[in-house]
Amino acid sequence: MAGPVNRRERARADTLRDIRGAARRVLVEHGVEGLALRAIAREVGLTPPALYRYFASREELVERVVADLYDELCDRLEEARDAVAPPRPGVQLMTAARTFRRWAIDHPAEFGLLFGNAADGVVPEKADDGPAAAAGRRFGGVFAALMAAVYLQQPFPVPADGDLDERYRDQLRAWCAKLPVELPLGVMAVFLSSWVRLYGLVCMEVFGHLRFALDDAASLFEAEMHDVAVRLGIEADLVHPEE
Amino acid sequence: MAGPVNRRERARADTLRDIRGAARRVLVEHGVEGLALRAIAREVGLTPPALYRYFASREELVERVVADLYDELCDRLEEARDAVAPPRPGVQLMTAARTFRRWAIDHPAEFGLLFGNAADGVVPEKADDGPAAAAGRRFGGVFAALMAAVYLQQPFPVPADGDLDERYRDQLRAWCAKLPVELPLGVMAVFLSSWVRLYGLVCMEVFGHLRFALDDAASLFEAEMHDVAVRLGIEADLVHPEE
């Protein structure tokens, strides 16, 4: 927690902040494609090589931006979650899901950087460490925790361990071991299914994969939310958004 | 249908085929990112500017490749569908879905090019014309037709028009109007929901968005298929794949 003491250290911290801000601005203005190191340098008022005093490569810089955006999104989600009164887990989960979709639609460039497959899906390397991965885990944790809270408050029916096939059970067990609370494997299965339905739908909507049929997927999203809520036994918590 | 008559026309057709083949090879070997015009030229044995005698831009070349891949995928799907004996629509639909996932996993680079969001999701322009769009429509049509066949053979419960909200109903109606057969709007709603569950899941799996929990999403996919089959009243047609 040692703050900057030197003039140098202060200047360095300032420049670092400037660079991250500039990167964010370039991203919003020129999209994921236009997020070029040279463009960022131009925006900050530095020459491109100067950025290498702060980041080892463009990739590392982008990863830093990704982490920042994840954090911003998580803050938004937690803020919305904590604003729910009274704090019923079901309402909080539905609110977080709607807030996620809202953020995605309002920040398409940022969303594209976080959840798009710019070279990271096809080349499935995506390191487990690094700030971006950590921030990503925080993001997943927000929803996982809400889901767990819903179950712990009022269990919903889940498949018995015996109903899951062996490979699946093993993988769920491995994943479950990484989480703080212990839950039946069936809860994880229901969580994954619900997650795919909502998160997958948002991705498809923002990335235009539904435009063949729909201009606005809001109703489809609400319908999917409804199905998920029924499965989680929180249909009563599914208040329609005022919008 | 005028075949090549001149020596020139024959040479041109050959070169065109070579280019498309080379592009495909470059795509597989170097991924979507590495699909560079210069790399394709190198692979064919031409200088980069020479490709401009065949395509107006890199984008047009890539679009041609996209169309080729869609066609190849559609051929595969139709082949699998038509191999189902007896030709029960339910079995055909499930078979097509499994074939789609199989193709996606076996051809990650090609899948990334077709269904990734390389600059086309964030910038939502994606022209409605062009060979790629036409081939994409053919792809969607395969599943839409199977879904319609399932419904026409044995209707499954669908929401009444009155249960859909107004905006949604209007959009479904507009989309429905573009299809050859007329179906209740609720069928389209069920189709979209099922589509998102299966296609969205495959995208998430291939693009690595499930790796936080699962290494192999086969079981999750089968579970989602099961849910969809139940909703479509074709649970009996859900034979487990031998694999």
Add this chain to the structure above:
DNA sequence: CGCCGTTCGCTAACGGCGTTCACCAATCTA
């Protein structure tokens, strides 16, 4: 056959990209 326009390949070049290098001035440390 020879002529002429078209086609198709080449080289050279432009601007943009990420990245490395050598150099220099400002800054901190001893």
Add this chain to the structure above:
DNA sequence: TAGATTGGTGAACGCCGTTAGCGAACGGCG
């Protein structure tokens, strides 16, 4: 104050998509 470290510079390399201009091969025609 001397020396080391830091943070900036311009020049350069090799990649990218794309354009312009040139020359050779080819096709149709008198």
